Amino acid sequence: MKTLFAVIVWTFCAFSAVAQSTPLPSWNDGAAKRAIIAFVEAVTTPGSPDFVATSERIATFDNDGALWVEQPIYTQAFFIVDRMKALAPANPQWRDNPLFAAVIDKGLAGLSGASEHDLAALVGATHGGMTPAEFRAIVAEWLKSARHPRFQKQFDQLVYQPMLEVLDYFRANGFKTYIVSGGGVEFVRAFAERVYGIPPEQVIGSRAKLKFESRDGRATLVRDGSIEFIDDKAGKVVAIEQIIGRRPLAAFGNSDGDFEMLQWTTQAGGRRLGVIVHHTDDVREYAYDRSSSVGRLNRALDQAHAEGWTLVNMKSDWNAIFR
Amino acid sequence: MKTLFAVIVWTFCAFSAVAQSTPLPSWNDGAAKRAIIAFVEAVTTPGSPDFVATSERIATFDNDGALWVEQPIYTQAFFIVDRMKALAPANPQWRDNPLFAAVIDKGLAGLSGASEHDLAALVGATHGGMTPAEFRAIVAEWLKSARHPRFQKQFDQLVYQPMLEVLDYFRANGFKTYIVSGGGVEFVRAFAERVYGIPPEQVIGSRAKLKFESRDGRATLVRDGSIEFIDDKAGKVVAIEQIIGRRPLAAFGNSDGDFEMLQWTTQAGGRRLGVIVHHTDDVREYAYDRSSSVGRLNRALDQAHAEGWTLVNMKSDWNAIFR
Numbered sequence: 338m339k340t341l342f343a344v345i346v347w348t349f350c351a352f353s354a355v356a357q358s359t360p361l362p363s364w365n366d367g368a369a370k371r372a373i374i375a376f377v378e379a380v381t382t383p384g385s386p387d388f389v390a391t392s393e394r395i396a397t398f399d400n401d402g403a404l405w406v407e408q409p410i411y412t413q414a415f416f417i418v419d420r421m422k423a424l425a426p427a428n429p430q431w432r433d434n435p436l437f438a439a440v441i442d443k444g445l446a447g448l449s450g451a452s453e454h455d456l457a458a459l460v461g462a463t464h465g466g467m468t469p470a471e472f473r474a475i476v477a478e479w480l481k482s483a484r485h486p487r488f489q490k491q492f493d494q495l496v497y498q499p500m501l502e503v504l505d506y507f508r509a510n511g512f513k514t515y516i517v518s519g520g521g522v523e524f525v526r527a528f529a530e531r532v533y534g535i536p537p538e539q540v541i542g543s544r545a546k547l548k549f550e551s552r553d554g555r556a557t558l559v560r561d562g563s564i565e566f567i568d569d570k571a572g573k574v575v576a577i578e579q580i581i582g583r584r585p586l587a588a589f590g591n592s593d594g595d596f597e598m599l600q601w602t603t604q605a606g607g608r609r610l611g612v613i614v615h616h617t618d619d620v621r622e623y624a625y626d627r628s629s630s631v632g633r634l635n636r637a638l639d640q641a642h643a644e645g646w647t648l649v650n651m652k653s654d655w656n657a658i659f660r
Numbered sequence: 661m662k663t664l665f666a667v668i669v670w671t672f673c674a675f676s677a678v679a680q681s682t683p684l685p686s687w688n689d690g691a692a693k694r695a696i697i698a699f700v701e702a703v704t705t706p707g708s709p710d711f712v713a714t715s716e717r718i719a720t721f722d723n724d725g726a727l728w729v730e731q732p733i734y735t736q737a738f739f740i741v742d743r744m745k746a747l748a749p750a751n752p753q754w755r756d757n758p759l760f761a762a763v764i765d766k767g768l769a770g771l772s773g774a775s776e777h778d779l780a781a782l783v784g785a786t787h788g789g790m791t792p793a794e795f796r797a798i799v800a801e802w803l804k805s806a807r808h809p810r811f812q813k814q815f816d817q818l819v820y821q822p823m824l825e826v827l828d829y830f831r832a833n834g835f836k837t838y839i840v841s842g843g844g845v846e847f848v849r850a851f852a853e854r855v856y857g858i859p860p861e862q863v864i865g866s867r868a869k870l871k872f873e874s875r876d877g878r879a880t881l882v883r884d885g886s887i888e889f890i891d892d893k894a895g896k897v898v899a900i901e902q903i904i905g906r907r908p909l910a911a912f913g914n915s916d917g918d919f920e921m922l923q924w925t926t927q928a929g930g931r932r933l934g935v936i937v938h939h940t941d942d943v944r945e946y947a948y949d950r951s952s953s954v955g956r957l958n959r960a961l962d963q964a965h966a967e968g969w970t971l972v973n974m975k976s977d978w979n980a981i982f983r
Contacts, residue, residue: 392853392859395861469901469905513861522902522905523905526905530715536715537904537905537906538718538836538903538904538905538906540905544902547898547901547902549894549897549898549920551923555923555927556897556920556923556924556927558897558898558901558924571872574872574879574881575870575872575881578792578870578881579845579867579870580861580903581860581861582792582845582846582849582860582861582863583859583860583861597872597879600874600878600879601879601881604878604879
C-alpha cells in the first residue's frame with residue numbers, strides 16, 4: 338500500500354511538473370516572460386526569501402488595453418452609442434441635445450470632442466433607470482450581436498490570449514486575480530466570469546449610484562444614472578484599499594491610468610511585480626502610446642525603468658494576440 | 661487496487677460523515693439550529709432542487725451584536741473615547757468643543773445625547789491624518805489593552821462561540837463569508853482575519869474618505885477624517901451589490917440596521933436564509949430589542965415571521981455564549 342501510494346504521489350507530482358514547466362505558451366522567451374515567471378516562483382516557492390502566504394497573493398489587472406482591445410475606442414463607448422440609438426425613438430427629447438443628436442445620427446463620430454462631462458451625460462441617459470441585474474443582462478445581450486469595426490468579431494473574442502494565460506498561471510499559483518478597471522463595474526461583470534474566469538466580487542470598476550427602493554415591500558436597487566466613483570488613476574488605489582484592503586503583489590496595466598496602481602503595488606516593499614502591456618503591433622493589433630487619446634501611455638513609459646516595471650512589447654513578446 | 665480505492669473512499673466518506681454529523685455544537689437542538697442546517701444541506705447537496713454552485717455561495721454577517729457584543733455601546737465607541745483621551749494633550753484646542761471636552765473628561769458618559777453628526781466629528785478628529793495601515797495597527801494595539809466594562813475581557817474575546825461555529829460550518833460547505841458592518845471597514849479588518857477567519861477583502865463596512873498623495877514620488881493613502889459612506893440599513897444592500905455583485909444566499913443580523921440586507925437576501929428567489937440573533941439573555945449577555953438605542957430590533961422583529969426569517973433566541977438556542 339505504501340508503494341502504491343508512492344506511485345500515486347509520484348504520478349501526480351510528475352504531472353504537475355509537466356503542467357508547470359510550460360506556463361505562458363503564447364509568450365516568446367524573453368525578458369518579460371522571464372520576469373513574470375521569476376516573480377511567481379519567488380513568491381510561491383516555500384523556503385524562498387520572497388515567499389508569500391496564499392492568502393496574501395493578490396494580483397490586479399486593468400481591463401481595457403490590458404486584457405482586451407481598447408482601440409479605436411473603449412468597448413463601453415460602442416455600447417453607449419448603440420444604446421443611444423436603440424433608445425432614441427422612445428426619447429424624442431434627446432434631439433434637443435446637440436451631443437445626443439450627433440451620436441444618434443453619426444454614431445461614434447458624433448462623440449469626437451466630447452468632454453468627460455459629456456460622456457457622463459451619455460452614460461446617465463443610457464445606463465440608468467434599471468436594476469443592476471437588468472443592466473448586466475442588456476450588456477450580455479449586446480455583446481452577442483455587436484462587432485468590432487476592424488476585426489469584425491465580438492468584443493469578448495478580442496481578449497488577449499497571453500493575458501488569459503497569465504490569469505490562469507497566477508490562479509494556478511494561488512493568486513486571487515482582480516480586475517481594476519476604469520470601465521463600469523457592472524459592465525465588466527456582465528462578461529468577466531465567463532471570459533476571464535473572474536467572479537463578480539473580484540471586479541472593481543467605476544460605479545453608478547445605486548438607489549434602494551422598497552416597491553410593495555420588495556427590496557429593489559435601481560441605477561439612477563449618475564456616476565458615483567471613477568475608478569481610474571489614483572481612484573484605482575483608493576478602490577483597491579477600500580474593497581480589497583491589501584496591497585497587491587502584482588499589477589498589470591497599459592496606460593497612464595494605471596500609473597498610481599503600479600506605484601502602489603511595486604512600492605509596497607518586498608518582492609512585487611509591475612507590468613505594462615505596450616501596444617507595439619499595428620499589424621496584429623494596434624501601435625500607440627504617448628499621443629493616443631485612448632489608453633495614453635506617456636508618464637508610465639517614462640517611469641517604467643526607474644520604478645522597475647516590466648514592459649511587454651506586444652509585437653515581439655507575444656506569439657499570439659487573441660484568444 | 662479497486663478494493664483499496666473503495667476502502668480509501670469509504671474511510672474518507674465515513675470520516676466526513678462524522679465530521680459533518682455534529683455541526684454547531686454550541687447550538688441547542690431547536691428550530692433555529694435545524695433551519696440553519698436544513699438550509700445548508702439543501703443548497704449544497706448535489707441533486708437537491710435547491711442546489712447552488714460553490715461560486716454562488718455567499719453569506720453575509722453583521723458584526724456588532726451578531727458576531728460580538730455591542731452593549732452597552734458599540735466597541736468602536738470605546739475606541740473613539742480612548743483615542744480622544746490619548747490624543748487630547750496634543751490637541752488642547754479640543755477643549756473649546758463642549759462635546760469633545762465632555763468625552764475627554766467623562767468618557768462614555770460624555771457621549772450621551774450625541775447626534776450622528778457629533779459622532780462623525782469625533783471620528784474625524786480621532787480617526788484621520790494617518791494611513792489605513794497605521795490606523796489598523798492602532799486598533800490592533802488598542803484591542804490588546806482595552807477591556808469590556810462588565811466582562812473585564814478584551815473585546816475580541818467577546819465574540820459569540822455559536823456564530824464562530826456558523827462561520828466555520830458555512831465555509832466548510834463552500835461559502836464565502838462576508839462581514840457587512842456599520843462599523844468602520846478598517847476598524848473591523850484590524851481583527852477580522854485573526855478572530856473570525858475573514859480576510860480583509862471580505863470585510864465591508866463604513867468607509868473613511870481616502871486621499872491619494874505622492875510624497876517624494878512615493879504613493880501614499882491618507883485617511884482625511886471624513887466619512888464617505890455609512891454601511892447601515894439600505895447602505896448595506898448598496899455596498900453588497902457594488903462590492904460583491906451577487907445577492908447573498910444567507911444573511912445574519914440582529915437589528916433594524918440589518919432589515920434591508922435581510923430582505924435583499926431572502927427576497928431574491930430560490931432557497932435563502934435570513935437569521936436574526938435576538939438578544940434575550942440578560943444573565944449571560946444582554947436582553948434588549950425594541951427600545952434599545954444600541955442595536956434596536958423593532959421593525960425586523962415585527963416582520964420576521966412574514967419574511968420567513970429565523971429568530972435565534974440567545975437564551976434557549978445557545979448553550980455557550982462566548983468563545
